[in-house]
Amino acid sequence: MQTVRASIAKIQRLLSWGRVLRLVWQSSPQWTVARTVLLFMQGLMPLLWFYIVKLIVDATAAGVQATNTDVTFNSVLGLLGMLGLVVVIMDLSDSASEFVDESQALLVTNHIFARLHGKAISADLEYYENPEYYDTLHHTQKEAPARTALVLKDCVDLCRGLISLLAVAGVLLSLHWMFIVLLVVTKVPEVLAHLKYAREVYRLGRQQASTERKANYFNWLLTDGWHAKENRLFALGEGFMQRFQDLRQQLFRERLAILLKNFIRKFLGKVSGNLAGVALLVYVTDRAFQGEITIGDYFLFYWVFRWGTANLQLVLRSLVGLYENNLFLSSLYEFLALPSRVKAPLEPRAIARSLQTGIEFEQVSFQYPTGTRQCLEEITLSIRPGELVALVGENGVGKTTLIKLLCRLYDPTAGRITWNGINLREFDPTELRQAISVVFQDYAHYDLTVRENIAFGKLAFADDTDRVVQAAKSSGAHAFIQNLPQQYETVLGKRFDEGEELSIGQWQKIAIARAFFRDAQVIVLDEPTSALDAKAEAEVFEQFRRLADDRAAVMISHRLSSVKKADRIYVFDQGRIVEQGRHDELIQQQGIYARMFEMQAQHYR
Structure with missing residues (x-):
């Protein structure tokens, strides 16, 4: 039974990602299309860069031993020109991507605020007399706008990383299939650490909503002009400051415990990934000494593996980010789904222009x-x-x-x-x-x-x-x-x-x-x-x-x-x-x- 419930929960989370993406599309369809085009460019162009550099290295190595160095230099010069063009395209796509990301994030944030404000002004008045409503609203206002933009970024990173990984897999497979397995396995501890951390942060955030609201209340008492006179007249400021600091210290201690555990998990995950890179370096160095691969191949395999590691980390981090951000966005869905008791009828009667019988x-x-x-x-x-x-x-x-x-x-x-x-x-x-x-x-x-x-x-x-x-x-x-x-x-x-x-x-x-x-x-x-x-x-x-x-x-x-x-x-x-x-x-x-x-x-x- 628990397995069934867990499966249902996973399906619900996947559907929630779809809801977030619909929000993103509704807020900025043109920017979403532009971002999709750019992610394909960012995913494939680095591999082309690696391959051209590999050709340059091999051509240079061959040219050193050639009798007609002019011909070799001319061929290398052509490759360098191609490399320069690729670099310009990569820089352009990166700059354009940054511009599109920031612009779209602003539009998404504005759209989410519009949804929040629309629900807030239409929600039944009874919710404003319920502390649980304020906890949900606080958590939603704090997390939803930024988290929605992060979901967009995670989806983009996930797609870009997957495109790059397909290219990386093809290169590594020509070397040895074990390196693909090594590439994946070494990242498992880091992913598990991220997932654990995401669940802990989400649960803590829900638990701390009431405490954060209390801290914000004392901050308001200290800084709002409405209370300034009485703060001075009754010397209330020092007491309010102390209560604010006590609450903030409580929030800090609770968060610090989670951060410390996450630090240890992430450190162990990173070490395992880096050791895998060293293992590949030993293997390709041995094959280079045996003359089985060229210097360009040596360069290509090592840096493609490193690039693959980075992209696998990007993919896994994006998946974890989607999971984590969706947890936080559950408050948004919860808020937007608040039921209404005071409802308009399906076919409302018109109000007469004058009060007749009263x-x-x-x-x-x-x-x-x-x-x-x-x-x-x-x-x-x-x-x-x-x-x-x-x-x-x-x-x-x-x-x-x-x-x-x-x-x-x-x-x-x-x-x-x-x-x-x-x-x-x-x-x-x-x-x-x-x-x-x-x-x-x-x-x-x-x-x-x-x-x-x-x-x-x-x-x-x-x-x-x-x-x-x-x-x-x-x-x-x-x-x-x-x-x-x-x-x-x-x-x-x-x-x-x-x-x-x-x-x-x-x-x-x-x-x-x-x-x-x-x-x-x-x-x-x-x-x-x-x-x-x-x-x-x-x-x-x-x-x-x-x-x-x-x-x-x-x-x-x-x-x-x-x-x-x-x-x-x-x-x-x-x-x-x-x-x-x-x-x-x-x-x-x-x-x-x-x-x-x-x-x-x-x-x-």
Whole structure:
């Protein structure tokens, strides 16, 4: 049974090489063709060089003893001319090969990054809450681009080496068949050493992924500007440095043990190969003294054997490299094959241009795939066109999770959500999200221009300057943008040259402008005014309220003063809706909402 499984594993690895070669071909078909032509030239031209030199040596030796040296010299001169032409062709093919290799490696790397990024932005959000996903992603990002280019190089080297070895075998066979056997056998220890090392390095790499991520995390804490203030204020730097160094030392010790064993194996393998070369030298020297071969033959046999040894080593190293790189590329295949729970239907329904009957949550429950508790339990609520709906409650009671389900970043574990009476699962998720604009509490900061930060709300209208400015005015951002050095062309953040940093409140206004810019059917603000003063909060709320006149609007807020004028308020507690109604109705109920409002109102009396 184990033999069968081992055979299946080998077949899978061979098929994986094919997948890698398909990636290479997809990234650069023209360069692949050029490389194929060059490898035949590189594989055969050295043998022609050896043979011409052999003829030159024999002709020179004969010319020394000849009576008409002019004729002999002229013949040698012709051979030297041929040798010079061969040398030029070899140099040209080598230089062209280097140029093609480096160019193709860049294209392959770009293609792999495109595949990685494509999968990363399409992978279900749940993967970003799973440490195993980050380990796989880290290992893939670290290894896949370079390893794919190495597979290409190994395939080229393998083909070139095989072409050369066929020519070498023909020459050595004329001397004695045992030298072909000797050539192959002496390289077996080195190949086994490489295979052993490849397996050990791969296993270690998978084991060290989590440790490397921790080390990278401490490196980020030490070098990123976001933590610079607290590093100094709380004197955290020395401790983070020590933890980083401890982790790097652990990685070094584990790798050093493997390197030491590999050094011993490789040394023994190289010694056996070199001793085989000495044995051939003894044999051909003896035959030369006996007059059985010429000086040119002596030169040819010895250097062809040495060249054959080098090419056999190239072939075996390429095979080992293919094996090793394929092991590492298994992380790439694993990453690209991640299944998706949130899928588009085969025949998706079209999203209506306007929200007609509204959105319904019908007995919706949800538990995160990696969680152990229900985040939402039997949620039933409605969001009507033209309504402003408020979701309130303490942190962690499921308000933001509800919005993630609305955007179909996750699917409910029970119940259903409908849009104009149609289940969200019947829409293409990408098209659905285009109809919703959300500012989450942990909104993104893009270290790009103000214009880009706002226009990311809807890239199709990124060149519409009036629309960008109007969105900024609606969020209250226009005033401070006018005071920036390049106004809407100012780069934000300090990551790049000439960048301008904003306050938290200003960043929040930019994020709200991005949501307004989208002009979506549903607009959601998750704690949209937490960093704004009372005046700015009132202005944003009024603008938000006006936007709800012809679309649906949802606001999540801890500041109950912001939600007093909402058409409907849902109060969440422990993943359930425990109260609902207008502000006055909820105050009269004297429940959770009334107590929360009273506690906040005391601060303003």
